[in-house]
Amino acid sequence: MGVIFSKQGLNDASSEYIQPVTKDGGKERVIISVGGGKGGVGKTLIAANLGIMLAREGRRVILIDLDLGGANLHTCLGVDLPKSTLSDFMQKDVTNLSDILIETPINNLRLISGAQDILDIANIKYMQKVRFINKLKELDADYIILDLGAGTSFNTLDFFLASDIGIVTIVPEPTSIENVYRFIKSAFYRKLKNAESSLKIKKMVDDIMKNRIANGISTPSDLLKKIEETEQDIGEAVRKEMASFSPKLIINMVRSQTDVEIGHAVSSVCRKYFGIETELLGYIEYDNLVWQSIRKKNPVILEFPNSKLISDFNRVYKRIINPNIRFIDGALER
Amino acid sequence: MLWSVNVSNNKAGINYYEILEVSDNATRKEIVEAYQRAKSVYSKDSMALYSLYSDEDSTNMINLIEEAYQVLINPQRRELYNREHNINSHRSVVNIIFDKPGELGRSFVETPNFGEQENSYEDPKINKAAFKAYVSVSKQESAKKAPEYKSDDTMESKIRSEEEFSGNFFTEVRKYKNMNLGYLSSVTKVAVYHLEALEREDYKTLPARVYVRGFVKSYAQSLGLDRDKAVTAYMKRYDQAFKK
Numbered sequence: 115m116g117v118i119f120s121k122q123g124l125n126d127a128s129s130e131y132i133q134p135v136t137k138d139g140g141k142e143r144v145i146i147s148v149g150g151g152k153g154g155v156g157k158t159l160i161a162a163n164l165g166i167m168l169a170r171e172g173r174r175v176i177l178i179d180l181d182l183g184g185a186n187l188h189t190c191l192g193v194d195l196p197k198s199t200l201s202d203f204m205q206k207d208v209t210n211l212s213d214i215l216i217e218t219p220i221n222n223l224r225l226i227s228g229a230q231d232i233l234d235i236a237n238i239k240y241m242q243k244v245r246f247i248n249k250l251k252e253l254d255a256d257y258i259i260l261d262l263g264a265g266t267s268f269n270t271l272d273f274f275l276a277s278d279i280g281i282v283t284i285v286p287e288p289t290s291i292e293n294v295y296r297f298i299k300s301a302f303y304r305k306l307k308n309a310e311s312s313l314k315i316k317k318m319v320d321d322i323m324k325n326r327i328a329n330g331i332s333t334p335s336d337l338l339k340k341i342e343e344t345e346q347d348i349g350e351a352v353r354k355e356m357a358s359f360s361p362k363l364i365i366n367m368v369r370s371q372t373d374v375e376i377g378h379a380v381s382s383v384c385r386k387y388f389g390i391e392t393e394l395l396g397y398i399e400y401d402n403l404v405w406q407s408i409r410k411k412n413p414v415i416l417e418f419p420n421s422k423l424i425s426d427f428n429r430v431y432k433r434i435i436n437p438n439i440r441f442i443d444g445a446l447e448r
Numbered sequence: 449m450l451w452s453v454n455v456s457n458n459k460a461g462i463n464y465y466e467i468l469e470v471s472d473n474a475t476r477k478e479i480v481e482a483y484q485r486a487k488s489v490y491s492k493d494s495m496a497l498y499s500l501y502s503d504e505d506s507t508n509m510i511n512l513i514e515e516a517y518q519v520l521i522n523p524q525r526r527e528l529y530n531r532e533h534n535i536n537s538h539r540s541v542v543n544i545i546f547d548k549p550g551e552l553g554r555s556f557v558e559t560p561n562f563g564e565q566e567n568s569y570e571d572p573k574i575n576k577a578a579f580k581a582y583v584s585v586s587k588q589e590s591a592k593k594a595p596e597y598k599s600d601d602t603m604e605s606k607i608r609s610e611e612e613f614s615g616n617f618f619t620e621v622r623k624y625k626n627m628n629l630g631y632l633s634s635v636t637k638v639a640v641y642h643l644e645a646l647e648r649e650d651y652k653t654l655p656a657r658v659y660v661r662g663f664v665k666s667y668a669q670s671l672g673l674d675r676d677k678a679v680t681a682y683m684k685r686y687d688q689a690f691k692k
């Protein structure tokens with residue numbers, strides 16, 4: 115994706131983390147997306163706070179609200195209902211995404227809103243999507259954060275797959291867990307689908323999937339096994355696709371140690387059941403401060419900077435920008 | 449792999465270490481902890497199984513976990529299992545000191561302080577000996593003085609004309625320059641297990657691409673190589689590996 119990372123101040127022992135650097139002339143950026151399938155699990159909260167944290171450290175950040183139809187990222191940031199939105203871009207009267215950028219009260223942080231969009235994410239045409247993703251890569255920023263909204267439409271999955279770091283939000287409830295598995299599974303099949311022409315596996319996958327019941331395929335790893343039985347080389351290629359697919363998990367609204375462990379458990383199940391490696395970035399506690407800050411239309415991190423919630427966010431944030439810092443839990447740690 | 453469903457007809461493919469999610473070098477303590485964790489993850493009432501595992505799947509899985517535990521916790525049976533499966537379970541010093549985030553890392557684990565459970569939560573145990581060794585090594589290395597090495601003309605010219613920048617080449621240069629991974633990790637701030645994976649070109653165990661790129665860059669720079677050339681060459685191979 116053309117992103118170059120360098121250790122900030124390589125020779126400076128005090129500096130610990132990685133940041134994107136701009137290669138001479140070229141604009142390099144990291145795209146992070148926040149999804150998770152289910153509605154109301156905290157995707158917007160996470161995207162907004164992540165954006166603010168990066169911006170406060172001097173990174174130039176653009177937050178994009180792709181929750182068309184349910185856009186509320188602007189409210190989380192204390193921005194009034196924006197005049198220009200993604201609709202203006204998708205419907206072509208606006209050429210560049212930079213034309214619909216909105217300043218926020220936070221330095222270095224800008225927003226592209228999907229508010230009041232007549233468009234539904236599922237109805238964005240293929241060409242519109244391609245154009246959007248291409249233009250995304252022209253934006254002048256260090257980090258671009260996509261708030262994906264709920265659901266597993268192809269468009270949502272494609273935005274997830276187009277990002278460098280894909281975050282999946284879970285809350286410790288059966289419904290959320292079900293949706294997370296569906297999201298991860300759909301994203302993986304979508305990734306495979308997108309790679310089909312280069313992998314030359316279309317016909318094989320189609321044939322196998324057509325008889326998926328008879329073939330006993332219910333997971334990506336079953337599919338892999340079947341492909342490997344049929345043709346070893348292609349199996350190897352699919353295995354590589356699988357290895358390069360590694361969603362990050364955040365478990366939100368936790369109220370107990372047991373809830374935190376659900377995060378680890380989901381990660382274990384993804385590995386065993388799907389054959390997909392995920393990484394648990396950490397947990398965020400349930401905290402009433404969230405709604406208090408939303409009522410004040412002020413981001414929680416600005417309203418309650420010293421809260422426990424914000425220290426949760428801080429730890430998650432650190433693990434995103436520096437993969438050396440991991441949420442370790444004995445044997446589940448790779 | 450969906451072990452739970454294909455348990456009976458797929459025995460040969462089952463790896464007990466993978467079932468407990470421990471490394472081949474896991475200590476007994478790690479195995480016990482992993483076993484307890486796995487049992488709670490795959491028990492019938494585990495929320496994480498929701499929508500994927502039936503009760504029967506869960507039972508199969510628990511049986512498998514028991515089986516794996518009974519073998520791995522018994523030194524003789526483990527030894528035999530390792531031999532039958534060609535598993536090399538040697539423990540190098542580097543492994544014990546750096547490569548065991550499960551042991552050491554626990555000291556960095558934060559645990560949520562949920563009121564009523566405050567007292568019931570046991571402090572993570574730290575492997576004291578390993579920790580001491582770790583601290584003394586990092587102190588020693590925090591001086592960050594590159595080790596001395598004997599310059600060799602053939603090697604120097606090889607370095608100058610290098611195009612491929614393979615993992616093996618990195619290892620070769622590193623050894624030539626008398627640098628160990630612990631030292632490199634302290635200069636680059638990249639964990640030893642990532643550096644090892646870089647050298648092995650074990651892309652699967654490396655994190656997302658953006659990070660790998662950063663790792664290669666720091667690593668090459670610390671070895672005194674042409675870092676941009678190294679990044680381009682290494683990442684090209686990396687990308688091909690995923691495209692193929």
Ligand SMILES: Nc1ncnc2c1ncn2[C@@H]1O[C@H](COP(=O)(O)OP(=O)(O)OP(=O)(O)O)[C@@H](O)[C@H]1O
Binds near residue numbers: 152264366399
């Ligand atoms: N850790 C938390 N503690 C307390 N409340 C939270 C927490 N996280 C999110 N909430 C609340 O849950 C609600 C949903 O959060 P948010 O809007 O961020 O979710 P979402 O996944 O973006 O939802 P949608 O799918 O509708 O876009 C909000 O009212 C938010 O204040």
Ligand SMILES: [Mg+2]
Binds near residue numbers: 157158159
């Ligand atoms: Mg939202």
